[in-house]
Amino acid sequence: MELDPLVLSRIQFAFVVCFHAIFPVFTIGLASTIAGFETLYFKTENPIWQRLSKFWIQVFAVVFGIGVVSGIVMSFQFGTNWSNFSYATANFLGPVLSYEVITAFFLEAAFLGVLLFGREKVPQGVHLFAAIMVATGTFISSFWILSANSLLQTPDGLELIDGIYHVKSWADALFTASFGYRFTHMALASFLTAALVVAGVSAWFILQKRELEANKKALSVALWFLLFLAPLQTVVGDFHGLNTMKHQPTKVAAMEGNWETSTGVPLLLFAIPDKEAQTNHFELKIPKLASFILTHDWDGEVPGLKAVPKEEQPPVFVVFWSFRVMVGLGLLMVLFGVWGLFYRKGGKIYTSPVFLQGLRLMSISPFFAVLAGWIVTEAGRAPWLIYGQMTHAEGLTPSLTGGMALFSLIGYVVVYALVFSAGIYYLLKVFKGGLEKANAPHEMDEVERPARPFSAGHVAIDGDL
Amino acid sequence: MEPTFDLTLIWAGIIGFGIMMYVLMDGFDLGQGILYPFAPDEQARDKMMNSVAPVWDGNETWLVLGGAGLLAAFPLVYSVFLPALYIGVFLMLAGLIFRGVAFEFRFKAKTSKYLWSYSFSIGSFIASFAQGAVVGAYIQGFETEGFAYSGGPLDWLTPFTVLTGFGLVIGYALLGSTWLIMKTDGAVQQWAYKITPKLLIALLIVFGVVSFYTPYVDSTAMVRWFEGISIIWALPVLVLFCAYVVFRSVKKQQDGMPFVATMGIFLFSYLGLLVSKWPYIVPPNFTIYDAASSYNSQLFLLLGFLFVIPIVLAYTSWTYWVFRGKVGDAGYH
Numbered sequence: 001m002e003l004d005p006l007v008l009s010r011i012q013f014a015f016v017v018c019f020h021a022i023f024p025v026f027t028i029g030l031a032s033t034i035a036g037f038e039t040l041y042f043k044t045e046n047p048i049w050q051r052l053s054k055f056w057i058q059v060f061a062v063v064f065g066i067g068v069v070s071g072i073v074m075s076f077q078f079g080t081n082w083s084n085f086s087y088a089t090a091n092f093l094g095p096v097l098s099y100e101v102i103t104a105f106f107l108e109a110a111f112l113g114v115l116l117f118g119r120e121k122v123p124q125g126v127h128l129f130a131a132i133m134v135a136t137g138t139f140i141s142s143f144w145i146l147s148a149n150s151l152l153q154t155p156d157g158l159e160l161i162d163g164i165y166h167v168k169s170w171a172d173a174l175f176t177a178s179f180g181y182r183f184t185h186m187a188l189a190s191f192l193t194a195a196l197v198v199a200g201v202s203a204w205f206i207l208q209k210r211e212l213e214a215n216k217k218a219l220s221v222a223l224w225f226l227l228f229l230a231p232l233q234t235v236v237g238d239f240h241g242l243n244t245m246k247h248q249p250t251k252v253a254a255m256e257g258n259w260e261t262s263t264g265v266p267l268l269l270f271a272i273p274d275k276e277a278q279t280n281h282f283e284l285k286i287p288k289l290a291s292f293i294l295t296h297d298w299d300g301e302v303p304g305l306k307a308v309p310k311e312e313q314p315p316v317f318v319v320f321w322s323f324r325v326m327v328g329l330g331l332l333m334v335l336f337g338v339w340g341l342f343y344r345k346g347g348k349i350y351t352s353p354v355f356l357q358g359l360r361l362m363s364i365s366p367f368f369a370v371l372a373g374w375i376v377t378e379a380g381r382a383p384w385l386i387y388g389q390m391t392h393a394e395g396l397t398p399s400l401t402g403g404m405a406l407f408s409l410i411g412y413v414v415v416y417a418l419v420f421s422a423g424i425y426y427l428l429k430v431f432k433g434g435l436e437k438a439n440a441p442h443e444m445d446e447v448e449r450p451a452r453p454f455s456a457g458h459v460a461i462d463g464d465l
Numbered sequence: 466m467e468p469t470f471d472l473t474l475i476w477a478g479i480i481g482f483g484i485m486m487y488v489l490m491d492g493f494d495l496g497q498g499i500l501y502p503f504a505p506d507e508q509a510r511d512k513m514m515n516s517v518a519p520v521w522d523g524n525e526t527w528l529v530l531g532g533a534g535l536l537a538a539f540p541l542v543y544s545v546f547l548p549a550l551y552i553g554v555f556l557m558l559a560g561l562i563f564r565g566v567a568f569e570f571r572f573k574a575k576t577s578k579y580l581w582s583y584s585f586s587i588g589s590f591i592a593s594f595a596q597g598a599v600v601g602a603y604i605q606g607f608e609t610e611g612f613a614y615s616g617g618p619l620d621w622l623t624p625f626t627v628l629t630g631f632g633l634v635i636g637y638a639l640l641g642s643t644w645l646i647m648k649t650d651g652a653v654q655q656w657a658y659k660i661t662p663k664l665l666i667a668l669l670i671v672f673g674v675v676s677f678y679t680p681y682v683d684s685t686a687m688v689r690w691f692e693g694i695s696i697i698w699a700l701p702v703l704v705l706f707c708a709y710v711v712f713r714s715v716k717k718q719q720d721g722m723p724f725v726a727t728m729g730i731f732l733f734s735y736l737g738l739l740v741s742k743w744p745y746i747v748p749p750n751f752t753i754y755d756a757a758s759s760y761n762s763q764l765f766l767l768l769g770f771l772f773v774i775p776i777v778l779a780y781t782s783w784t785y786w787v788f789r790g791k792v793g794d795a796g797y798h
Contacts, residue, residue, distance in 0.1 A: 065569070069562055075532050079547030080554055086536060087544035087612060091759045094537025095766040101533045102773045105526055110776065166759050397548040397614075404618045408555045415559045419566045426573065460573055 003402025006393055009081040012409040014378075016073050019416055021374060022367045023067030028142055028187070029194025030060045031135040034115075036221075038131040042124060048214045053131075054119075055438040056198070058430050061116055066423040068104070073412065075101070081405070085385055085395030089165050092158060092173055093148055100144035107137035139187070146186055150179040152386050153377070154247045160389075177247055181240040182377075188233045189373070192333060193366035195225040200363020201431060203356040211435040216350050219359075223349060227337035234330055238293065244377075245294055248387060249303035250312070251380035254319035256290050261304035265290040273316040278306065314382040318375065326372040329365045336362055426459075433459040472763040476538035477746070477753045479770060480531060485735055487527035488596075489640070489728055494521040496641020498564060498589020499634055501582065503660070509653045510582065512792055514571065516648040519788040521568065525561065526777060537766045541612060541756035545747050549607050549614040550599055550621050557595035564588030590634065597633025600738070601626030605682050606748035625675075625682055632671040636731065639664040643711070643724040650791050661715050661723060669708060672734065676701070679741065685749065686741040700737040704730055 034056050041049035075097065078086045086093065114122055114130035122130075151158075157172025158165045167173050199222035202215040245252040257273045257280050258265050267289035271280040291300040305313050336359065343349040350356075381387055385395040430437075437459055494517040504510045536543045547554055567584035574581050598621060605625060608616035642664055645657040680687035690697070707729035714722035744752040757763065 069565060072529060072562065073558055075529065075536075076547060076554055076558060079536065079543045080551050083544035083548045083613060087540050090536055090540030090543065091762040094533070094540060094543075094758060095762050095769075098530075098533040098537045098766050099769055101529055102769050105530070105777060106773050110780075167761055167765075170765060397551075398610075399548050399614045399616065399618075400551070401618055404551050407552065411555055411559055415562060419562055422566060422570060426570070460575055 003406055005400040005402045005405040006396055008402060008405035008409055009396060009400065010392060012081065012405065012412060013077060014375075015409070016070070016077060016412055016416075018371055018374070019420065020067065020070040020074055021370065023063050023070060024138070024142065025186075025190050025367070025370050026193050026197065027060060027064050027067055028138040029190035029192070030056060030063070030197075031131075031138045032191065033194045033198060034060060035128075035131040035135040038128045042128050048217055051211070051214050051435050051439050052218050055435045057116060058438050059427065062423065062427050062430060064112075066420060069419070070416070080408070081397055081400060082385075082395045083397040085390065088163060088390065088395075089386070091165055092151065092167050096144050096148045096174070100141055103137060103141045103144065107134060107141075111137065142186060142190075143183065146183050147174045147176075147179055150176045150182050153182075153381060154178040155386055155389060178240075178243055181236070181243045184236050185233070185240050185373075188229055188236055189366065189370050191225065192229050192233060193370065195222045195229065196333065196359075196366045197363045198222040199226065200360045203359040204431075205434060206350060207353065207356050207360070212350075214435055219349065223337065223340035223344075226333060227341055230330065230333040230337045234334065237327075237330065241294065244380075245303065248381065250305060250308050251314060251319065251377070252294065253303045253305040253307070254314045254316045254380055255323040255376060256294075256302060257316065257320045258290065258302050259305050261301065261307050263291060263301050264288045264299045265294075265302040267293065268320075271320065273320050275310070275313060275316050278310065312383060314380050319380045322372040322375040322379070326369050326376060329369040329372070332362070332365065333369075429459045472760060472767065473538075473753055473757040475767065476534075476757070476763055479774075480534055480538060481739065483527050483531040483534065485732065487524070487531060488735070489731060490520075490524035490527065492637045492731070493517070493640040493644040493724075494524060495564075495589045495593045496637040496639070496644065498586045499593060499638045500641050500645075500660075501586040501589070505652065505656050509656065512649055512653050513645065514568070514585075516645065516792045518568075518572070520784055521565075525565070526781075528561075530777075534766075534770070538758055538763055539746060539753065539756040540758050541751055542746055544612070545607055545609060545614045545751075546599075546603075549616060550602060551618060553595045553598050553602070553621055557592050557599075560588040560590075560592030560595065562588075564592065593634045593637045594630040597630035597636075598622065598626040600633065601629030603742070603748065604629070604679055604686075604738070609747070609750055625678060628671060628678070629675060632668070632675060635664060635668045635671060639668055640724070640727055640731070643727045646715070647721050647724045648792050658715055658718060662712060665708060665711055668730075672704070683741070683748065685745065689741055697737070697740050700733050700740070703733040704737070707733065 034053055037049045037053035037056065040046070041053060078093070078097075111130040111133040114127060115134050118130065119127055151173055154177040156176040157167060157169040157174075159168045160166075198218055202219040202222065205211060205215040206219065241252065241255075253259075253261075254273075256265065257268045257271050259278055259280070264287070266283075266285035266287045268280070268283055268285050270282065270284040272282050273280050288298045291302055292298050294300065294302055305316065339355065339358075340349055343352060343355055348355065383391045383393070385392045497513045497517050501510060501513065504513060532543075564585050565588075567581040567588060571578055571581035571585060601623070602621040605621075605623065607614055608620065639661065642657045642661045646654055646661065649657070680690060707726045710726035711723050711730070714726060742748055744754070746753045746756045
């Protein structure tokens with residue numbers, strides 16, 4: 001079998017980016033959660049908020065550390081595997097990605113250290129300020145990344161001269177048509193991730209009867225967030241979908257599994273899309289619902305895949321099903337939010353084992369939802385790397401061979417498997433240590449430093465706790 | 466817009482400075498990993514780790530900053546070097562990641578400590594060797610077609626680049642051993658005094674071979690160095706002078722001078738390399754001006770760099786200041 005460098009590079013990129021994405025999506029939401037706990041502590045002086053904050057800061061430190069490490073590979077991969085793309089878009093992509101790096105370093109240098117290690121050394125107000133700045137910084141970082149991604153989805157503000165893109169207007173290029181929707185959708189996803197992880201871990205602690213008072217408070221706050229954010233996210237998602245239909249109709253067609261541009265299109269609950277045969281098998285549908293959702297009119301027109309030639313269609317099966325996974329998990333989150341509201345009466349949210357166990361399981365759901373969402377938007381753009389302008393094949397490194405791509409793909413899988421299983425194993429240890437360990441006096445670690453977030457963790461990776 | 470400043474030149478300065486900072490600073494802590502298997506005992510190894518613990522990963526800041534800065538300011542370098550050095554870049558990143566995580570977990574480990582230690586050592590060696598090979602590949606130059614690399618996957622791996630690879634491994638080990646002289650005392654320092662002259666001799670031999678080899682690999686360098694005697698001959702003289710200072714200060718058992726003089730060796734060799742190649746950044750065909758991004762993009766990013774680099778520098782110096790002096794017996798942990 002001939003090894004195809006294009007396919008292998010796409011698999012490698014997807015693997016690395018998926019692995020990387022789950023960390024920032026969590027840290028962005030968690031940074032705000034911590035800032036929230038610190039604000040509550042500052043206002044109420046109730047030490048419970050401080051106990052919670054101390055624990056979640058440790059979790060944040062470890063997740064942030066892993067995220068930074070996996071991000072390093074991303075910044076080199078554009079050059080190694082997609083050199084034609086990098087060269088053509090460097091005038092825009094270079095500064096934007098550099099600004100992301102700069103933001104991260106500035107954040108680390110200035111505020112992360114105070115947040116992680118400065119509690120006893122600076123006034124409480126300064127510590128709170130640092131917490132808020134770290135949270136703000138994570139949003140600035142994601143601004144740059146999502147701006148870069150949005151430009152690839154809905155290009156604007158650039159001018160192509162001799163095969164090189166030049167920035168005609170920074171404002172247009174940074175704030176393209178899809179940017180606002182993508183940023184809001186992603187920010188809410190980060191908050192939901194943090195809410196569900198905090199809820200799940202607190203539920204687990206409550207089931208074990210550990211630090212009940214503090215964990216009950218955390219669970220209660222997390223459930224309020226879930227109640228409001230999960231439905232809000234479906235609304236924002238809907239608007240994002242409408243924006244996509246306007247600018248990338250083929251992607252929406254793939255999400256709906258709709259082959260012919262037509263009116264009164266049904267919503268498919270189940271189907272096996274078959275790109276070869278240009279049709280679906282085993283459809284299970286609700287009449288006219290897709291038209292209604294996408295156009296807010298029962299007989300509205302929905303774009304079809306066949307509007308473009310087969311080679312310009314995305315991998316329909318992947319997009320169709322990833323979309324359903326994302327929406328399904330999103331609805332499950334709404335359900336848990338509402339369930340929590342009903343169970344508040346009589347404090348059943350703290351006592352019902354079924355509910356608490358359910359939340360425990362739900363704590364991993366946002367990660368799958370986020371990955372599914374990114375697969376929808378990225379695979380849905382295929383075969384375009386820059387929508388309508390440059391394909392993946394055109395962006396590939398010309399000198400890349402299948403063998404090289406396979407070598408690095410296997411290499412990254414091995415390195416990530418080793419390094420990140422250690423990281424996640426350690427994270428689980430931090431969870432096991434719980435609020436008790438995070439708040440226990442520990443021997444002062446003299447080399448605790450912000451650039452070494454792991455040094456904020458105070459549990460051993462092996463041996464007993 | 467008519468360019469008022471030569472931004473390309475400014476960016477060449479920034480990137481050149483960033484690379485030098487990276488080599489000097491990450492060099493001595495990669496050196497700990499290289500020296501690690503040869504250390505006299507476990508206690509010495511703990512001390513070596515502790516001496517770089519507070520600073521090692523701040524050092525790698527410069528690598529990431531350099532990588533991103535290259536894409537923004539000299540996209541051609543980014544899009545030719547990375548494909549040409551594909552496998553080398555992978556090995557370097559894998560080595561750095563592996564070593565970084567191993568370093569951190571070693572401090573958290575009790576029973577599995579030795580496992581993390583050896584990961585740290587192997588990762589450091591691979592990353593250093595790959596970086597040295599990159600230097601060699603830069604001297605050799607790159608086969609290009611249009612604005613893209615057109616050579617094979619292993620063109621970068623030649624006897625010459627293997628030599629530069631080992632050269633940098635030895636160089637980093639020397640930075641590491643002189644760093645230990647400065648930061649430790651007692652048995653570890655004595656050991657460092659003992660190995661430093663040997664490492665220096667090995668390094669000078671490799672340097673000699675590379676220097677005589679370079680003009681054959683690269684004709685531009687030949688012309689530059691041998692068409693009349695110019696001021697640039699001061700650079701190799703300064704390298705030799707620094708080497709002499711290292712020998713003398715080790716003999717006198719001075720603390721700080723060996724490290725400072727070793728940094729001098731690196732600095733003047735680096736400058737020597739740059740004058741051999743100037744103004745070619747993607748040899749043999751492209752100068753810094755061919756490789757530059759648009760004026761507008763260089764300017765856009767420069768504003769951010771001018772704001773952040775001073776902060777990173779201030780923060781870095783503050784860290785080194787806080788952790789100045791010798792590493793105690795108890796260590797930091």
